[in-house]
Amino acid sequence: MPMTNDLTANPPHLQRFDAPRAAPAVIHPDKDSTPRRLAAKLSEIILGGQDGLVNVAGVILGLAAATPDTRIIIAGGLAATFAESISMAAVAYTSALADRDYYRAEKARMEQHISEEPEHNRDQVRGIFAQWGLEGELLDQAVDRVTQNPAHWNDVLMAHEQQLQPVHEASLVSDSILVGVSAIVGSLIPLLPFFFLERVTAVLVGLVLCGLVLFGVGAFKARLTVGHPTRSGLQMMGIGLVSALAGYAIGAIFGG
Secondary structure, three states: OOOOOOOOOOOHHHOOOOOOOOOOOOOOHHHHOHHHHHHHHHHHHHHHHHHHHHHHHHHHHHHHHHOOOHHHHHHHHHHHHHHHHHHHHHHHHHHHHHHHHHHHHHHHHHHHHHHHOHHHHHHHHHHHHHHOOOOHHHHHHHHHHHHOOHHHHHHHHHHHOOOOOOOOHHHHHHHHHHHHHHHHHHHHHHHOHHHHOOHHHHHHHHHHHHHHHHHHHHHHHHHHOOOOHHHHHHHHHHHHHHHHHHHHHHHHHHHO
């Protein structure tokens, strides 16, 4: 009874074991992981953009409440924009490096554990496959096939026992830059009205723009993932505007 070669890509109960003459399924990791990578990119864009927008909006509103000088507001907003974007990009990069190093350490520990206690770890694989619905001879064959290859054995335990996934090192720098650029774009949204409008009008227009963008981002995220778009949009808009208005309140206190 032939089996597919890669039990780590899809649970065995989703693969065909009942076709004696069928060729093994060909799995393309890059193609299969495309939706996950796009979702990850979207997450980074939202992370950088939302953080930049909310933080810089709070700074700008605080300055607008504290001083009538538009030049000071713009200078403070630009300073916050670039400081925020550089900080966000650096944090994204160092955080990814930490995740990579942690995964490597856990993988090495798991390799040693498999070598020292093979029967125990074989039982771990059996338990994982049993949860997928395999039983009897099919379960025995699946366990035998995976545990014959130490790399696949390790991959199964890392993914399904430790709940860890490898970090794609090739995209560390580009993903960090994406977060930083997204933070700049988000930061400029509340700042742009001050280049063209007088202070009070710019504050109101900036708040409206921030609210609309935050609502749109929250609704879009809910459509791509789970949740009600309107509820998600209102939630993100409310949290963002409350955070930004906190900056205005601080500026009003000191300005007064």
